[in-house]
Amino acid sequence: MSTNITKIGVFTSGGDSPGMNAAIRAVVRTCAYHNKQCVAIHRGYQGMIEGDFEEMNARSVKAIINRGGTILRSARSLEFKTPEGRAKAYNNLKENEIDALVAIGGDGTFTGAMIFSEEYDIPIIGIPGTIDNDIKGTTYTLGYDTALNTVVDAIDKIRDTASSHDRLFFIEVMGRDVGHIALNTGIGAGAEEILIPEENLGLDRLLESLEKSRRSGKTSSIVIVAEGDNIGKNVFELKDYVNEHLPFYDVRVSVLGHMQRGGSPTCFDRVLASRMGVKAVESILDGKSGFMVGLLQDKMCLTPLEQAVKGHTEIDRELLRVSDIMSV
């Protein structure tokens, strides 16, 4: 392994997701294992500009593997979008003798990383941390599996009340550009319909489906709606629309919101974070730069950052069919 790397910086940036702390821990401990120093950079790119650094050792990251959020915090940095801001950041890194970076975040984070590593000669490896699972080069992003379970738990609770009152619920879940959360939690929670950005079911088909569902003897129904659904109506508008056309339904709305981003990570996310942290640090020590670590076909892989940020992982069309069959 490369011996000219002696100190690695690690930071989180963009929206937080469960498993980020486990990834920070893994980066810090892999550095310790290889006798490299590790520096935590607080508040992402902004902290890099402000020199908000902290020396880490293996014990600094104890008791965080099970905690949601990120102990390094995250922040938007308009300043990093300017050449002056990036120059300041680079100077701070050099002053602190940081030789390489591990960036934990989503596509905004990786875009910043690419620009930075093109301008300055500093190796960067990315770890995909976002609940939306919207990054190419990994079947699972960090936090996605936890978010699926948080959403399913919430819908299970709503179903209790839906069933008790013969109600129809429109439940909005996260996913502005991709329907992974909606599609998987819809199947997992036994939803009657799932509205996602990738598919335009159409309002007529929705009404038809709800009518059929009622005729088939179902007395309550759950419709999962991704934030970025393609039907052109949000959950409140959908409620009004259905109220008007299917007056026999008692329609309610629930927007799950920010709780989807938090919580103690699942075992899967903790293991994934640990694997990604090891792979990220060892890739740097191996002389790599400009890649994102990811899980493809159950194995750790590297994907160039420029590919990772281009477009999204596609949803599995098989799941759309499974959903259709399950709501027979």
Next chain:
Amino acid sequence: MSTNITKIGVFTSGGDSPGMNAAIRAVVRTCAYHNKQCVAIHRGYQGMIEGDFEEMNARSVKAIINRGGTILRSARSLEFKTPEGRAKAYNNLKENEIDALVAIGGDGTFTGAMIFSEEYDIPIIGIPGTIDNDIKGTTYTLGYDTALNTVVDAIDKIRDTASSHDRLFFIEVMGRDVGHIALNTGIGAGAEEILIPEENLGLDRLLESLEKSRRSGKTSSIVIVAEGDNIGKNVFELKDYVNEHLPFYDVRVSVLGHMQRGGSPTCFDRVLASRMGVKAVESILDGKSGFMVGLLQDKMCLTPLEQAVKGHTEIDRELLRVSDIMSV
């Protein structure tokens, strides 16, 4: 014990709450224990009018103690508000030889029960099932303790993301007329401020408190808002107001919504439901009618229904003070 009672009907009405199934189970099994028959009435007063009855035995209620919602379902009944509707209901009860009723629900349910038992000679005992804890004559209503934990779990998750991004969150919780949920979950989740119907903190004081909180070094804050808060603004309006006056805060909103009503009941709610079910049936067998069972000073008690529906249990003023001290 009274021997002229041979068959007892049980139903749930109004909003569902966790623990209702445990209470149904307790009613059914206490009947079996005393060699009385028990009939389940589906969909509350509406099912009574339609004769939607089912004979129950001890085994009918197995594996429901841990399930949210109500297996008997609930429904609004406009018809029961008419003398004709109530006459139909009474005739169905007589035809099925039902001698007495256990009504599980909130104040609407009990108001119906009082009118019915005044018109017709049928003993009724109420069990308070509602998450809002807004009924006199019991320190805890069924489902309240479960709802507190559901809310605190959700806020814990939101705090992960609030802390990671230095954000201010307004979180709306249930409680149209009383602030029990807001006050207890606010303390339990470590909220900086709690807005409840019983207290008018005032917008100036809120701003002042948030400014002080920021100055004291807190980088993120949670404000819990009861649905029926007295400040005259909902969570979205509060967000706009604070955005305008304290622009340094990144303000977000979350409405927890219907998930607060569901979920597997806590141990406390299951035990409470079991005690209430026993007390309700044995009170009927003891010749009582027109009472609600309740928990007062850790003991099962009876309170006349007419008192139970008058006003709400008051919040504990001590808790307001505790909340103030905790957000120092």
Next chain:
Amino acid sequence: MSTNITKIGVFTSGGDSPGMNAAIRAVVRTCAYHNKQCVAIHRGYQGMIEGDFEEMNARSVKAIINRGGTILRSARSLEFKTPEGRAKAYNNLKENEIDALVAIGGDGTFTGAMIFSEEYDIPIIGIPGTIDNDIKGTTYTLGYDTALNTVVDAIDKIRDTASSHDRLFFIEVMGRDVGHIALNTGIGAGAEEILIPEENLGLDRLLESLEKSRRSGKTSSIVIVAEGDNIGKNVFELKDYVNEHLPFYDVRVSVLGHMQRGGSPTCFDRVLASRMGVKAVESILDGKSGFMVGLLQDKMCLTPLEQAVKGHTEIDRELLRVSDIMSV
């Protein structure tokens, strides 16, 4: 309030319980609220002897209200049982100008506190932190409510497998001297029998009950056994005994063990901890010493430590009857 107190020490001792961190936070913040200093003493009495102290302020205790265990840790101290050890402890307190103590723990902790405060003139107030609920002067000890839910969740899972295979399970829960956990979780989880230290059901009655249960159509059964049950056999011996006498049962055993002590505290425990912390500090400032704070009839109260450690809160006999009726 008393003005000659300027610095209060707080420590945890004995077995840990969920809510201890919330109580530490409450003590620290109540001190801050009253402009008093607060010092954390690590590892209980042993840390007092070794001078393992840390100055605390309101921010020192952020983000701990939801965490199990105790950030101050706990330790056995044989040295504190000697006059020399206690002298060292007192000298350390004086050197650090600590005027009073809040002791969070169980009866061992309180016994030490009584001896110490008799020998040396230092005010001490106790907060009852133990999952067993075995202390007089409070209806609920800190952590008890959380433990009930942890146990019920575990039994719910075991019941899944019990029901799927028509099995009889003996499940051992904590409670060496008192049956509170066994009795409440037994009712909450729908157990067929509950064996506690306070009652000697007898082996014949147990066999009879299990036979009756099988005849009544139940295909699986759960028997909850408190560690300190009075029947003279542990869960493994009970299994062998039943295997021999009721061979038609497929008997299994589960010892829930140490997981019962951990976990994020329930809302109830967090609120209780907050109330107790406020009451403890304000009692000291009010000139009190030698008392334990407690919850009696929903209100904060003080009980002399010497009464608190004498015997246990008795189980509610009504619950034994409820359990009997529920397993009809």
Next chain:
Amino acid sequence: MSTNITKIGVFTSGGDSPGMNAAIRAVVRTCAYHNKQCVAIHRGYQGMIEGDFEEMNARSVKAIINRGGTILRSARSLEFKTPEGRAKAYNNLKENEIDALVAIGGDGTFTGAMIFSEEYDIPIIGIPGTIDNDIKGTTYTLGYDTALNTVVDAIDKIRDTASSHDRLFFIEVMGRDVGHIALNTGIGAGAEEILIPEENLGLDRLLESLEKSRRSGKTSSIVIVAEGDNIGKNVFELKDYVNEHLPFYDVRVSVLGHMQRGGSPTCFDRVLASRMGVKAVESILDGKSGFMVGLLQDKMCLTPLEQAVKGHTEIDRELLRVSDIMSV
């Protein structure tokens, strides 16, 4: 698709696992979707011999997707191991016009299925339901992901108390022949050492590792031990051994036991169960027999039953290395 299949039977057999109910639901609904009849066979092979059958329709399986265990129950059948038993079973199937079978279970279940389908001309497709993840032909068995989370939750709780008291815990988790659960939960819960059947770490290395851990400043430690560990000692013997050789450790033991098999399935297991149920029924309709459905590289696949029961999925050696690095 094949039109000579008109009625499909479904059953669960062997140890239960979370997700079995979701799989039953998926089988029933896929039948309904393709206008085929579906019959539930209760209590596995024994119910097949006794003719314990039940007609199912799409509504029969509502509200079970989130429930642990199996509504069809499971049972051992010695009789099915005899030719006479299998003949009875076959006759019952024919009498009820059941044309094909979906068998949900582990390797014992599949071995029975292979023998049966060789003797009698009845198509059988298997769905792998077991928490141990010990079946070839699928990266994940049904229930495995749920079990991982149940175990990690329990260890998180134990760690609270371990950290509070500076203790060393040996925790036994399921896995008689394979270490998947131990290895993944060990990494997920941040264990210092993981003992699995596939690796013989050796007692010397264990002591050395624990000594190093203590020297490195760790005050508490968790060692995960698979039931079938290769070190030749169970958790109680390990405790005694370490007590003898490393007396400075306060060693405790916890056997997680049967709770690992139960609980509401995770989103992953519910989706996997749904996909497997669809694939199983459609494979039958496609004329296939003697295969097990599985997830390989994120896609549904078929593996001959005879291969599925031969040996186990191997553990990922990369994870052993990750575990080593994480406990630096």
